[in-house]
Amino acid sequence: MRTTPEATWLTLPQPFLAREAHALGLTSTAIAGAVRRGQLVVPAPQVYAVSAAWSALSPAAAHLGLARAGQVSVAGSVISHATAALLHGLPQPWGPMGSSVCLTARETTRTAATDDWRRVLDGALPPDDVAGVDGVCVTTVARTVVDCLRTLRLRDGLAIADAAVGRGMVTVEELQAVRRRQRRWPGIRTADLGIVLTEGRRESWLESASVATAVALGWPPPMSQVAIHRLDGSFVGRVDLLWGGLGIVGEADGRSKYLGSFDEQWDADRAATFMLRERDRERELESMGLVVARWGTAELRDGGAGLDAVLVRARRRADAARVRCLWRQGQGDELRDWRDLSGGPRVAAHLLPRSRHPGRRNPTW
Known part of the structure; x- marks a missing residue:
């Protein structure tokens, strides 16, 4: 029996559908033989890939490869939701990347099973909500963000939305326009x-997930990336989050925050210098009357119980009336007195989750 060379299989997308192989004249018998020999692997039903090429892919690249195959396999579908976010280069939900790719189809009689590699959703897809990325149909950034906000945990959806807005890929007004169509x-x-x-x-x-988790726990929305200055105008530091009404500074200390400060020339002396600078900065913030609360990713587990405990401890020590400093958010903004601090975004009461701590939420937040 003639063996199909690996180079022939590599002319196909990785992974590829059986029908794509058939279009090149490769038979089902040839596919089955390549699978038996270990030349091909089967990532999903009727989906194949060259073993060496497939094993070399990262989880993200493998997911996007399956997404392309999924989009081709379901007529009229586009890549959407968290899979579209990955294709647009936006953050992914916390945890291992699932193998099930997300698709939206205008019309389908197919219902995705819990063990299926395709999650096919029905939904209106006006032309303005569809774009082309890397040769496949995908929902636009605005549609993708709103779909993720609707279907993912708030912490993951907000991280995707913040990244898209922060990178200039979409505006809040564009998100609102998509939302109006999804009434x-x-x-x-x-x-x-x-x-x-x-x-x-x-x-x-x-940072984004911390804001979402804190709000879900009943804390007011904080301000983000606020520059704190001494009363003489000299700069002290920029803080991740600030609960102005409480006098609490929040520092979301993920590994990337610190590893990103070092290049290939990292050494113990530079690390120590960095840590000491952080310690001195925190001491100065506290000398101004602010209370610094720190947490990492682990504190967001179990619904944010760890984050809640950190903020509760900080609130016991905090007194906004004792704070003496100047602040601003934008680089070109004028310095403002602490008493002018207006707080984070205002959220309508009907949108806020019910607090785990009755009486915590201030009606003016």
Whole structure:
């Protein structure tokens, strides 16, 4: 029996559909033989890839390869939701990347099973919501963000939205326009809250996820990336989050925040210098009357119980009336007195989740 050379299989997309192989004259018998020999692997039913090429792909690249195959396999579908976010280069939900790719189809009689590699959703797809990226049909950034806000946990949807706005890929006004077309769609209330909380200043998944988690726990929305100055105008530092009404500074200390400060010339002396600078900065912030609360990704587990505990401890020590400093958010903004601090975004009461702590939420937040 003639063996099909690996180079022939590599002329196909990786992975590829059986029908794509057939279009090149490769038979089902040839495919089956290549699978038996270990030349091909089967990532999903009727989907194949060259073993060496498939094993070399990262989880993200493998997911996008399956997404292309999925989009081709379901007529009239486009890549959407979290898979579209990945294709647009936006953050992914926390945790291992699932193998199930997300597609939206205008019309389909197919229902995705829980163990299926394709999650096919029905939904209106006006032309303005569809774009082409790397040769496949995908929902636009605005549609992708709103779909993610509706269907993912708020922490993950907000991280995607913040990144898209922060990189200039979409505006909040464009998100609102998509939302208006999705009236009464599942999860639209969560999307409304996410859009209100979205801004382009947050610099990491952890910062965005921390805001979403804190709000879900009943804390007021904080301001993001606020520059703190001494009363003489000299700069002290820029803080990740600031609860002005409480006098609490929040620092989301993910690994990337620190590893990103070092290049290939990293050494213990530079690390120590960095840590000491952070310590001195925190001491000065506290000397101005602010209370600094720090947490990492682990504190967001279990619904944010760890983050809640950190903020509760900080609030016991905090007194906004004791704070003495100047502040600003934008680089070109004028310095303002602490008493002019207006707080984070205002959220309509009906959008806020019910607090785990009755009486915590201030009606003016």
